Amino acid sequence: MKRASSLAAIAGLVLWAGPAFAAPTCPVLRWVTLGTAGGPIPTPERAEPSNLLIAGNHHVLVDTGDGAVNQLARAGVTQQRISAVFLSHHHLDHTGGLPAVIGLRWMNNIPGKLKVYGPPGTREIVDGALLAMQPQARVGFGLGAKSPPPASSVEVIELTDGAQVEIGGLKVTAAANSHFDHPGPKQASEPLSFSYRFDLGTRSITYTGDTGPSDAVTQLAQGSDMLVSEVIALEPIVAQIRASRPDMSEDLFGQMRRHLSTHHITAADIGTMAAKAGVERVVLTHFATPPGPIARFAKPFRADIARNYSGPVAVAQDLSSFEVTCR
Numbered sequence: 001m002k003r004a005s006s007l008a009a010i011a012g013l014v015l016w017a018g019p020a021f022a023a024p025t026c027p028v029l030r031w032v033t034l035g036t037a038g039g040p041i042p043t044p045e046r047a048e049p050s051n052l053l054i055a056g057n058h059h060v061l062v063d064t065g066d067g068a069v070n071q072l073a074r075a076g077v078t079q080q081r082i083s084a085v086f087l088s089h090h091h092l093d094h095t096g097g098l099p100a101v102i103g104l105r106w107m108n109n110i111p112g113k114l115k116v117y118g119p120p121g122t123r124e125i126v127d128g129a130l131l132a133m134q135p136q137a138r139v140g141f142g143l144g145a146k147s148p149p150p151a152s153s154v155e156v157i158e159l160t161d162g163a164q165v166e167i168g169g170l171k172v173t174a175a176a177n178s179h180f181d182h183p184g185p186k187q188a189s190e191p192l193s194f195s196y197r198f199d200l201g202t203r204s205i206t207y208t209g210d211t212g213p214s215d216a217v218t219q220l221a222q223g224s225d226m227l228v229s230e231v232i233a234l235e236p237i238v239a240q241i242r243a244s245r246p247d248m249s250e251d252l253f254g255q256m257r258r259h260l261s262t263h264h265i266t267a268a269d270i271g272t273m274a275a276k277a278g279v280e281r282v283v284l285t286h287f288a289t290p291p292g293p294i295a296r297f298a299k300p301f302r303a304d305i306a307r308n309y310s311g312p313v314a315v316a317q318d319l320s321s322f323e324v325t326c327r
Helices: 007-015 068-074 098-107 122-132 133-138 216-222 234-244 252-264 267-277 296-304
Strands: 003-005 029-035 050-055 060-063 081-088 114-118 154-158 163-165 170-176 194-200 202-205 228-234 282-288 313-314 321-323
Touching: 003 029, 029 068, 029 202, 029 228, 050 068, 050 194, 060 068, 060 098, 068 163, 081 098, 098 114, 098 122, 098 154, 114 122, 122 154, 122 234, 170 216, 194 216, 194 252, 216 267, 228 267, 234 252, 267 282, 267 296, 282 296
Parallel strands: 060 081, 081 114, 114 154, 202 228, 228 282, 282 313
Antiparallel strands: 003 321, 029 050, 029 321, 050 060, 163 170, 170 194, 194 202
16 A cells, blocks of 8 residues: 655654664655646746655655755755756756755765766756856865865766666666657757656656656556656646737747647546556646646546546645555
8 A cells, every 4th residue: 555644754754764764675665746846937836846766775856946955955854865866858947956956965065976867968967067166166165174076076877768777776767758759850869858767676666757648658657656747737728828928929839839738748648658557556746737726637637537547646745755665
């Protein structure tokens, strides 16, 4: 049985280093939705997209939207615990908080290297963040001692489609999805958008990142205990864009509609994917909806998913927590 727990439980679990971490037979596997907004327009209700995966002793950030470090603090998690970051793709709503994750770790002189995984181009993003840190590196921390170079605190690992990495007992698999698909032939140098599968022993969580309907993501999610998926309310958000941007040309509006309808996924398509993949439950996040409380979309989202999928569906909030328990 899976369960969602309160923020207090998150903090207690993360900060307590007792038997839950020591037990070799069933390490914790927990997903925390730090920020559940769908970018790129900031909202007052939800933080930009970021997530925390807790797998045994490992604490991993999955996407780092603006304010990710603040959301970590609200969840009661110190930066010392974060050992790795996985970026799904290079849109700023998913990467805007990465400079703070890297820079504040360096500024606080946290030992060890933060490993940043992501599609090709991730090294360029990290190098840019390191360059922005150079003025402070020349000044130092103000403690009278020479500061270590910022680059000494971070390591970049760029992934390809189908790549697998291991962090302790956590296996991570990357699969290119349809978020950057476009008409015409593909080029070898085209950017990649990844979905990730996280396996810890016999338990697994699949994260779609940003994607449209994708056979590759459905295959990646086969048999997962939890599918964490983005979701779009297509017609409401298209109508909201049209109303709020009367200056937008018909050509640009058409391109925008095509992007939203093919590079993001509706609740009905999530239900189809979840059923084909045989996942045990669905968690919705990254809400591409008009501004305002997400609660008004919860019922229609669940109804659309239920057309093809009969399992439980959770509509996440910022700092919601979902645990995959042992069988």
